[in-house]
Amino acid sequence: MSVTPLPERYRIIEEVGQGGMAVVYRAQDEKLRREVAVKVLHAHLLAEPESKARLEREARAVAKLNHDGILQIFDYSSEAAASSYIVTEYIDGQTLKQFLGNRRLPVPELAALIVIELGEALCHAHSLGIIHRDVKPENVMVRKDGVLKLMDFGVAQVVDLERMTVTGQILGSPAYMAPEVLDGRTLDFRSDVFSVGVMLYQMATGALPFSGKNPHEVLRRVSEGKFADPRTLNRLVSDQLARVIARALARRPEERFPSLQAMVDELRAYASDAGLLQSREELRQYLTDPDEYEKALVPRMVTALVAAGVREQAARRRARALELWNRALAFEPDNPTVLAELHRLERGERLRRWLIGGAVLGVLVAMATGAFFLARKALSSKRPVAAVAADTVVSHEPAPAPPSKDPPPENSRQHTRAGPTARSQGGTATRETRRHEVVLAQKPNGRDNERAPAAPTEAALSPADITLSLGFTPARVEVWMDGKKAFDFGPRQNRIRIPWDRPHRLEFRNDSCCNRKEVVVGPQVYRPPGDRLFVNLDPKPARLVLALDPPRDGAKILLREINETKASPWRARVQPGEKILVPFDAGEEMRKSLEIMVLAGDKTTTSHVTITAGETRPVTIQVDDER
Secondary structure, three states: OOOOOOOOOEEEEEEEEEOOOEEEEEEEEOOOOEEEEEEEEOHHHOOOHHHHHHHHHHHHHHHOOOOOOEOOEEEEOOOOOOOOEEEEEOOOEEEHHHHHHHOOOOOHHHHHHHHHHHHHHHHHHHHOOEEOOOOOHHHEEEEOOOOEEEOOOOOOEEOOOOOOOOOOOOOOOHHHOOHHHHHOOOOOOHHHHHHHHHHHHHHHHOOOOOOOOOHHHHHHHHHHOOOOOHHHHOOOOOHHHHHHHHHHOOOOHHHOOOOHHHHHHHHHHHHHHOOOOOHHHHHHHHHHOHHHHHHHHHHHHHHHHHHHHHHHHHOOOHHHHHHHHHHHHHHOOOOHHHHHHHHHHHHHHHHHHHHHHHHHHHHHHHHHHHHHHHHHHHHHOOOOHHHHHHHHOOOOOOOOOOOOOOOOOHHHHHOEOOEOOOEOOOOOEOHHHHHHHHHHHOOHHHOOOOOOOOOOOHHHOOOOEEEEEEEEEOOOOEEEEOOEEEEEOEOOEOEEEEEOOOOEEEEEEOOOOEOOEEEEEEOOOEOOHHHEEEEEOOEOOEEEEEEEEOOOOOOEEEEEEEOOOOEOOOOOOEOOOOEEEEOOOOOOOOEEEEEEEEEEOOEEEEEEEEEEOOOEEEEEEEOOOOO
C-alpha cells in the first residue's frame, strides 16, 4: 500500500475513508500497542499553506477538548515532518449519515435524543471558546456500542482569534451553514445552533430544510431562511418540537436560542415528557439493536405522554395537557384514556360557560341594585345624584375650575371645599381631600386648565410616549390596553400610542376563533424591536359533530385534513354524534378543509367540509340506502 510517509511508530493497516483534503487510515501505534486513526493530508496539498493550516487548526482545537462525545486526538505532525497528519482514537463503526441512509428514525423523539447528545459535546467545545462550524451527519461517528462521537473540527473557529479566510472558498457544508456565514458576518456559538437545527429537522422529517439542484440554489434558500413546516412532512412532529426547530433555524442569530445549552434543555424536557429520560442509555439501546428497541418504544411513549397530560390537567394547565395528549394521539389515535379526558374537558367547558353567564348576570343585578340605592339616597338628602356620587367615589378626572392665569397661593392648595380642616383627628384625609389631591396630581404643576387639551398628534408626542406598529394573525383583533378597549385593528387603525412611564398591559382579542394573548410593555420591562409588535393568536380548536342520514349501526367514519398540495393520513375511527376536536396551530390559516369518509357495509361515501378555528359545526352526511 503506497501512502504518504509516516513515522515508523504508526503501521498502516487499511484505508477507511477519503475526504476532500485528506485520507484516513486505520493504523497500529507500535509504541503504545493500540489501534488509532491517522488522517493524512493529500500529497498534492502539502504545498498549500491553507490546507496545512486547516489540519493544524483541527489538531489544536481538538487538543483543548476532553469530552466523551468528541473524538480524542493523540498526536500531530511537526512542521519539519515530511507529511502533515493527525492521529486520533479509532472508531469502530459508521457515520451517522450512513446509519440514517439505511434506517429512518421511527419517531422524532429519537432525533431529539441524538441532538441532546451531540449538543452536550458542542456545549463543552463552546465553553472553551470553540465554534465547530461544520456540524452535519458526516461528521458524527456511531460507534458499535451505541456511543456518538463528534469529529472533524477542521473548519472550527476559536472565538476572539483572527479569522482565517480563503478567497473564493466557503468553509463548511452549504446545506447546514448558518446565513451569517454566507454573509461574512461575525460568527458566534449560535451559528452551531443553526447547524444543529438543520440536523434536527432532517432527522425528524427525512428531508433537509434547505435543498436545491446545485450549491448556489441551496445557499440562496439558506440566505432567505424559508423552509417547509416540519409538521407537513411528518405528522408525528409535535407543535413543541416544531417550535424548537423554528427557533433554531431563525435567520437572525438574535432570534435563535441564546446558547446551545438552552436548546438542549428544551429538547431534554420534550423527550422526558415521552418517558425518554436517559438520552445516552436510550440511544445505546436503539443504535445497537434498533429492531428490538422499536418494538416497545411507541407504547412506552404513549403511556408516558398520557400520564404527563393527566398531571398537567390536574395542575390546571389545560393547554399544556392538550399538547401532550395530541402527541399521544398522533401515535395511538384510539387511546381510550385521552378520549375520555377530552370528553370530560368538553363537559367542563359547557359548565364553565354556564357559570360565567351566571356571574355576569349577578354583576348586572348588583349594579342595578347599587344604582337604585344611590338614587334613593340622593332623593332623601335632596341633592343631585351626581353630588352624592362625587362624595362617595374618588374621581380620576379633573374637576372644572374657573379660568385663572396665575397659580393659586401656595397655602390655598392646603384647603378643600370642606374647609381648612382637611384631615380628621386620626390623620386620615377626607374623601373631598383625596379627590382634590387626585385632581392636583393630574394637572401639571397643580394648575387648573381652562379646558381639556386636544389629543396630541403623532408629531407632538411627548418624549415619554412611543408608538407601536401592530400586526396580527388573524387580522381581526380587538386591541385593549390596561383593561380598556383601545380600537379594532385594521388598515386605518394599526398603531397604538403607549405612555412610556410605567408598564402597560396590552391584550389582543378575537374571542370567536382564538385565545386571548397578553403582552406587557414598558420601561425596564419590554420594548419590541423597532417598535413593531407582531402577534400570532393561539387559535381555538374547532369542533365537528357528525351525523349520518339515515343512521347506520356499525358505520365507520374516517377523517383527515387536506390542502392544495397534500392530504394528511386518515384519523382513527370516530362515532356519529361525537364532537371531534380539530386543532389549529398559531400563525396558520384560520380555516381547514377536511375530508370525511363513511364506510357503511360495502358502500363508501366521501364528503368535504371547511371549518374555522373556534367553530362548532354540525355536519350531516347523506349515506346511500342499501335498500
